[in-house]
Amino acid sequence: MEMNKSERYAQTDTKLTMKPTMKEAKFAIGAVVRHRLFPFRGLIFDIDPVFANTEAWWLAIPEDIRPSKDQPFYHLYAENSESTYLAYVSEQNLLPDDNPTPLRHPDIADEFLRDRKGKYKLRHPAPN
Numbered sequence: 001m002e003m004n005k006s007e008r009y010a011q012t013d014t015k016l017t018m019k020p021t022m023k024e025a026k027f028a029i030g031a032v033v034r035h036r037l038f039p040f041r042g043l044i045f046d047i048d049p050v051f052a053n054t055e056a057w058w059l060a061i062p063e064d065i066r067p068s069k070d071q072p073f074y075h076l077y078a079e080n081s082e083s084t085y086l087a088y089v090s091e092q093n094l095l096p097d098d099n100p101t102p103l104r105h106p107d108i109a110d111e112f113l114r115d116r117k118g119k120y121k122l123r124h125p126a127p128n
Contacts, residue, residue, distance in 0.1 A: 025049070025072040026091055030112060030120040033076070034097040035089060037065065041097045042076030042087055043108055043120055053088055067092050077105035 025047050027033055034041040051058065051069035058066065067090035074094060078087035084105040100118055112120040 023049075023071050023091070025074075027072075027074060027094060027096075030122060032097045032099070032103065032120065033074070033089075033094040034099075035087075036093045036095050038080075040078050040080040040087065041099065041103070042078035042089075043103050043105065043112065044074045045077055045111060046075035048073045048075075051090075057088075077103065077108050079103060079105055 027044055027047075029044050029047065031044045032041065033044060049072055051067075051071075051073050053073070058069065061067070072091045074089050074091065076087040076089060078085050102114060102118070103120075108120070111123055113123055114120050
């Protein structure tokens, strides 16, 4: 959808600045993904349309791999070969994961059901 000039720019006191545009999320809640750079995979349980964590968290990422903030960020029930944990990952760093092995994060069973094809579905989908 194309925005007109007044929708793309915000007027401040004396400056015209570009408004961030929201990118449509590439992955959905219930998708199994893997990290592009690091050896972990996970299940998406929430999505932020743009970065919504602390500035300290963002600055802790090495600058040469720091993602831009104007893209979807995903909350994952994550796991690697040693542990399970929660992760917050930019869209640019996620890839689809076709590994058929069920995820083992203990919180998944509270929120999701896994069907016979290995797909994860919310136990209690939010009403529209």
